[in-house]
Amino acid sequence: MTLYLIGMGLNDEKDITLKGLEIVKRSDKVYLENYTAIIHCKMENLERIYGKKVHLADRDLVEKKGGVLVDEASKGDVALLVVGDPVSATTHMDLLLRAARKGVKVEIVHNASILTAVGVVGLQLYKYGRTASIVFPQEGWDVHTPYDVVKDNKKAGLHTLCLLDIKTEEPSIEELRKETKNRGKPEKPRFMTVKQAIHALLDIEYKRKENIFTDETICIGCARLGSEKMKIRAGRAKELLAEDFGEPMHCLIVPGKLHFMEEEALELWKQ
């Protein structure tokens, strides 16, 4: 009679903790949340290791549908597997609140999150300011928030982690304008790349001209952190534009004031 939110870590089926695995094995139903992030392995691998059928949980199931998950957890043990740490996305905190309101017990099994895994780059985590999000450009939107976050952080000497947009199974704006019953298939998942993120910041720089993020700005592009296939490169924005970071997920770091040990760490990622 508990809703378990279980972190899966950053990469594949082996990133779950022993505690998380024990709970999955004894849960009545197991869901995998697959729209705020992706897991880099096949469902078969998950199901083989977990010894359980894993059901996909899309945004509709987690956020709408009158709290299906919460209802199910009032009758038995339900495990919702979440990539990263389950408390780092608003979505899952909302689910926790809905469960609390209905008197359903929630337990959380923490795991690695991109927010701390970026520590591998060598910039000290306590010197990061607010996290920025860079989203895909959308018709009628002109979002300068990430630029302002980088600006404020830089002014305070702090580093900025930019999380990059992911669109999984989202209907397009055009589709959303149609009546629900006439909507087509959702688009294929799209993951913003380091290159697209740099272009997004440069586009704002071009409009604002405040010299916050230019093609000379040193930054760090990361891909697939937490996996053996991770790639990290440090260099000027224009240099990183020429890099192919490969498969998702990517993120971008804009450093603030660098300590000499941080400088030394960045040397590891230059070419």
Added chain:
Amino acid sequence: MTLYLIGMGLNDEKDITLKGLEIVKRSDKVYLENYTAIIHCKMENLERIYGKKVHLADRDLVEKKGGVLVDEASKGDVALLVVGDPVSATTHMDLLLRAARKGVKVEIVHNASILTAVGVVGLQLYKYGRTASIVFPQEGWDVHTPYDVVKDNKKAGLHTLCLLDIKTEEPSIEELRKETKNRGKPEKPRFMTVKQAIHALLDIEYKRKENIFTDETICIGCARLGSEKMKIRAGRAKELLAEDFGEPMHCLIVPGKLHFMEEEALELWKQ
């Protein structure tokens, strides 16, 4: 021929990931770093689950002694178990750099960290500013940094996570003044409590009188996050002073501007 830095997560022997466990099982030597944080279980439990002898690694072994760990890893596979995520403390990044300089391969297995586990409180992680550290008062020191961090974050509407001091196996200032060979036993581990942290901030407020952290300030005290025995309480500083948060580790959160969903989450932790 690899130095593995393996995150153990926040609580006990079952918080390691399957990937971490596999590496521990096949490593030639296994160390547990036991001075930047503590694991809440007995060594026997670790050794039983890991099927391996686990050696304690104190500050001396990890930071000094000419890189014993790095040397050992140049001859075989060495696993250093670290509470939390291994890349969140400067110490381990320094180790990584020393290994890189000697051409020794380092692999990291990420895990949960307090920096993201605080998400369970319900304040959105991307709205945290810089992290503050509150240290035990020391003769001749008058550190206002955490107060200034809270001040800057508040001004920007951001939340502040205050990490609290831990002194494990450290010789006292008095002992450090003696010749090495005359030094006595290190002190017993000490962990700063929520109460001590609040007092530390109030002491600075008393001197600065900038109305940043008073006994009316709403804050959130946390203890043992990531364990079943976690305790979270939200309330005015003076109310939290009356709370017993029990066993370590504790941390303190000073919220910035609250979104209504965050307000609602905090209600869960009021009494």
